Amino acid sequence: MTEHLSTWVEIPKDSDFTIYNLPYGIFSTANHSPRAGVAIGEYIVDLFFVCEKGLLEGVINDSTVFNKAFLNDFISLGKDTWSKLRNKLIELLSDSNSKLFQLKSEALVAQKDATMHLPVQIGDYTDFYSSIEHATNVGKMFRDPENALLPNWKHIPVGYHGRSSSIVVSGTDIHRPKGQTKPNDSEVPIFSASRLLDFELEMAFVVGKSTKLGEAVSTKDAEGHIFGMVLFNDWSARDIQKWEYVPLGPFLGKNFGSSMSPWIVTLEALEPFRVDSPKQDPKVLPYLEYEGKKGFDISLEVYIKPENSEETKVCTSNFKYMYWNMAQQLAHHTVNGCNVNVGDVMASGTISGKEKHEFGSMLELSWGGKNTIPLKDGSERKFLQDNDTVIMKGHAQKEEIRVGFGEVRSKILPAK
Numbered sequence: 518m519t520e521h522l523s524t525w526v527e528i529p530k531d532s533d534f535t536i537y538n539l540p541y542g543i544f545s546t547a548n549h550s551p552r553a554g555v556a557i558g559e560y561i562v563d564l565f566f567v568c569e570k571g572l573l574e575g576v577i578n579d580s581t582v583f584n585k586a587f588l589n590d591f592i593s594l595g596k597d598t599w600s601k602l603r604n605k606l607i608e609l610l611s612d613s614n615s616k617l618f619q620l621k622s623e624a625l626v627a628q629k630d631a632t633m634h635l636p637v638q639i640g641d642y643t644d645f646y647s648s649i650e651h652a653t654n655v656g657k658m659f660r661d662p663e664n665a666l667l668p669n670w671k672h673i674p675v676g677y678h679g680r681s682s683s684i685v686v687s688g689t690d691i692h693r694p695k696g697q698t699k700p701n702d703s704e705v706p707i708f709s710a711s712r713l714l715d716f717e718l719e720m721a722f723v724v725g726k727s728t729k730l731g732e733a734v735s736t737k738d739a740e741g742h743i744f745g746m747v748l749f750n751d752w753s754a755r756d757i758q759k760w761e762y763v764p765l766g767p768f769l770g771k772n773f774g775s776s777m778s779p780w781i782v783t784l785e786a787l788e789p790f791r792v793d794s795p796k797q798d799p800k801v802l803p804y805l806e807y808e809g810k811k812g813f814d815i816s817l818e819v820y821i822k823p824e825n826s827e828e829t830k831v832c833t834s835n836f837k838y839m840y841w842n843m844a845q846q847l848a849h850h851t852v853n854g855c856n857v858n859v860g861d862v863m864a865s866g867t868i869s870g871k872e873k874h875e876f877g878s879m880l881e882l883s884w885g886g887k888n889t890i891p892l893k894d895g896s897e898r899k900f901l902q903d904n905d906t907v908i909m910k911g912h913a914q915k916e917e918i919r920v921g922f923g924e925v926r927s928k929i930l931p932a933k
């Protein structure tokens with residue numbers, strides 16, 4: 518059981534950024550270039566400033582790791598340091614401590630006055646396909662309703678290598694992609710703007726410890742290689758995807774942009790929310806076996822907001838539905854000796870539940886465009902329209918302990 522924590526920072530009711538959370542991000546203000554911070558309530562603790570003042574003595578003495586445009590150097594200091602810094606910040610922010618309180622006008626920056634940036638320099642990006650409900654739904658629509666899951670799916674955490682250069686932080690607009698598609702009523706492919714633009718509700722973990730080529734990470738050690746998690750929107754052009762994906766998988770239907778939330782929530786902050794993952798049947802190979810609770814109970818929501826209109830919730834899902842957990846994903850990723858690096862991003866795959874309102878993409882919500890999704894402004898959607906903003910939110914809660922991810926929000930601009 519987590520002990521009760523209190524802080525002198527005023528935390529609004531239902532804030533994602535409680536004293537139990539303390540997620541890391543990179544922010545800039547009118548006064549300084551991007552640097553590291555920790556979110557608390559409606560504020561950001563300026564880690565560079567706090568370190569310069571000597572308040573992190575004994576934990577981190579070299580403040581330069583915080584005066585950088587990415588968190589990679591800080592993350593590379595390792596899990597013991599992340600944990601010590603978390604404890605130190607809890608101490609400095611607690612009611613009974615005045616050291617940081619006395620410096621709060623300089624140490625705390627209002628989030629409304631800050632610009633958030635991509636928190637890590639991402640060397641490599643992998644996207645898994647680990648929700649059995651999503652894989653089943655897609656298999657039913659794209660292939661054979663009777664054999665929706667391919668024979669390998671329950672034996673391998675299926676994934677592909679995506680494109681890291683086009684991962685952007687929340688708030689970055691995305692242009693509708695153009696490309697080659699083959700409409701059902703056409704003999705030959707055409708070139709046009711995508712007509713079936715979609716979101717994919719995902720979460721991603723950030724690798725916190727590098728491995729060498731040839732080295733495999735066991736499921737037992739895997740979580741020691743994970744720094745934390747973010748919300749992730751894997752934008753998908755279904756018409757481009759459908760025409761191009763055989764035989765080598767996703768390409769231009771996916772690599773025009775993926776959006777992530779700016780705050781990385783550490784695994785340590787998520788400890789209270791561990792749950793059992795779905796039972797795996799058939800039994801997996803020994804290198805994929807694991808012990809303990811490797812799932813996390815994280816509520817997820819997706820909203821669509823048309824231009825100049827209010828938002829409508831179109832999906833409610835949960836990270837705990839994942840058939841394959843993060844430890845298995847990382848063990849599988851490295852079992853052949855593939856190396857991973859600090860800052861690598863590994864996304865879960867679309868997180869769908871069993872119920873129709875739990876489907877994590879428009880493809881599933883509209884069932885391949887057969888059904889329409891009503892929005893509050895009276896309009897309807899099968900897929901996304903230009904100037905729609907997609908907002909994904911996520912949080913975990915257990916009694917008074919709330920740990921949230923904020924949001925990943927991006928607008929679709931017309932094709933260039």
Ligand code: CA
Pocket residue numbers: 644645717719751866867
């Ligand atoms: Ca995906």
